[in-house]
Amino acid sequence: MSKIKVTLGIDIGGTNTVFGLVDEDGKCIKYTKIPTLGNNSAESLFSRLFEDLHKNFSKELESFELVGIGIGAPNGNYYKGTADNPPNLNWGFVNLRELVSEYYDIQVAVTNDANAAALGEMIFGAAVGMKNFIEITLGTGLGSGIVVNGELVYGSDGLAGELGHTTAKTGGRRCNCGLKGCLETYVSAPGIKRTVFKLLSVKKDESPLRKIAFEDLNSKMIYEAALEGDQIALQAFDETAHTLGSALADVVAILSPEAIIFFGGLANAGDLLLKPTKTYMEENLLPMYRDKVKILKSGLPEDEAAILGAGALIWHEINRY
């Protein structure tokens, strides 16, 4: 009897690296995490990772057939198999595909986490059967993975899909990337926090948020305040939705996707964010696009999504032709 095939999905984060085995039906058979320790080299991360794998996954590696390794990494470049000077990791430019190939002589593919999430969504999640959609990850930043004609859009250099760094407001908020007014300075967990502080400065409403220092405030507190009817928090969600909805209308005019799918912490705010976002998006659409584009929440389980996405990268390669 032939063994069931699995892929190894690896998601490299600023703090932790999670990895696990993913079968063709999107079942995450087993997974674990290790600290990324971004001040050390990529070599040392993968040395620890494969040591852990051999120690703790030995039974699974015997009973299943490992057919490929998919890696989601910050600034992951699909064409080159590299991570290009990833922020928060002291790596510079490093070829992860070559590095991993030293451990296993099987297919290895690399992309960034949002692209991996998009593939996971297409193969296992809310985008099954879709050929044109956009995955948006909302967390400390705004990432995006774009699927056109059933394929990820990598662009000419493997680095496409940075919707978070399109300009939401000319000359607006300073972004980590060096530019100003980037969408993610408004629409992300830190973005909505900045909006709250702007509103606290502009408005006179009483609010429990006035008791919390900038460094102590997080998006969950804003969400909870909004659920309690706090006007500052509610308006912060509304302004965030307005900025996001306008940006999505532009993306729809360019790509005409079937759906826009949200994943990650802030996306869990659900109706508080996504419902007004859809309304603002529709207001800014050409008539011919109206009432067509679905706004959806991810269909991937949150704790396994990054691994499923990275694992899907290989399943997509294998099943493409």
Place this chain on the structure above:
Amino acid sequence: MSKIKVTLGIDIGGTNTVFGLVDEDGKCIKYTKIPTLGNNSAESLFSRLFEDLHKNFSKELESFELVGIGIGAPNGNYYKGTADNPPNLNWGFVNLRELVSEYYDIQVAVTNDANAAALGEMIFGAAVGMKNFIEITLGTGLGSGIVVNGELVYGSDGLAGELGHTTAKTGGRRCNCGLKGCLETYVSAPGIKRTVFKLLSVKKDESPLRKIAFEDLNSKMIYEAALEGDQIALQAFDETAHTLGSALADVVAILSPEAIIFFGGLANAGDLLLKPTKTYMEENLLPMYRDKVKILKSGLPEDEAAILGAGALIWHEINRY
């Protein structure tokens, strides 16, 4: 000896419809035009068109083998083969593919003029060998055709690629489409005229443009005034380039194309428009995209481009697999 194969390229414009035979090397063997007479039906246009074709192209239709008919039409929908309520034509929704199939039992494909131009560019023009680029047509509007992974982006409904209706300025100029602040209200022949009139109202510079009524001014006059050093005209080009460059930076962040290629009347302003556009685009790019994206002028001969693009639509279908 087998006959040389040709496609019939048809470009339907608001005033004239041009059509001609295109061989596989992008040679336009013969072409002509007839008035579109947009108040009449699409049926009557094609009846006149094929009558003209049989009368005037009879020799060519005998010596070549006609393998397909490609149509560039306003609001042309590739998936459905329709023109969906095209502006300036009193047609409503009409299925051009079915209509033309009554005359010829060969492959028929329909898209809009900017998409056809993009395919023409990829097969015969400045984008030969490119897999990821954007074609922008600048004229009375701003049209765009987007190529990703060597295929046109039609989106989920066949209507993708309306870069001209992304928002350049929130709450800005009123657009024909019903929205406000659309990119084409700033970047197009009428757009730069509107900018000139804004500048005439704001500034005190003397200018020959102060002698010309709104309805009499055209973009060629603005171009010529700029060449003479007129400050109003020069600033109008600079503002147009600034708006366009910022919009292109957003598109690059989303799609990371190899090149952005300009076609049409206003694109002929060349260095006056495209050079500062590139500068403003670069200023707004994430560092990882800088100094990579080419800004090019179309490689298609202007008078034949629309026919070559429509003809290319069929060549692309035939040679795809």
